Amino acid sequence: MRRTNVVKLVVDGETHEKLKELGIITAKCWNEVNWLRMQQFKKGEKVDFAETEREVYWKYKHLLKVNAQQVARKNAENWRASSP
Secondary structure, eight states: OOOOOOOOOOOOHHHHHHHHHHHHHHHHHHHHHHHHHHHHHHTTOOOOHHHHHHHHHHHHHHHHTTHHHHHHHHHHHHHHHTOO
C-alpha cells in the first residue's frame, strides 16, 4: 500500500517565483530527455539511457545541479517500466 503525504508550502513571493522557475526548468529537462529517447525509439535504435542522461545533465547541470541527473534517471525508470 502506498501512502501519500500532502504538504502545503507557505512561501513569500520571491520564493514562490524561484520554485516556479525550478519547476519549469525541471519540466524542460524531463521533456528533452524524453524527446531524445523517443527519437531513438522511433528510429528503431536501442534507447541509450546513459548517453541521453549525460547529454541533458551537461545542458542543465548549471541550473539544476545533480537534480538534472535525477530527472533523467526517473525518466529512465518510467521508460523501463513501460517496456514490454
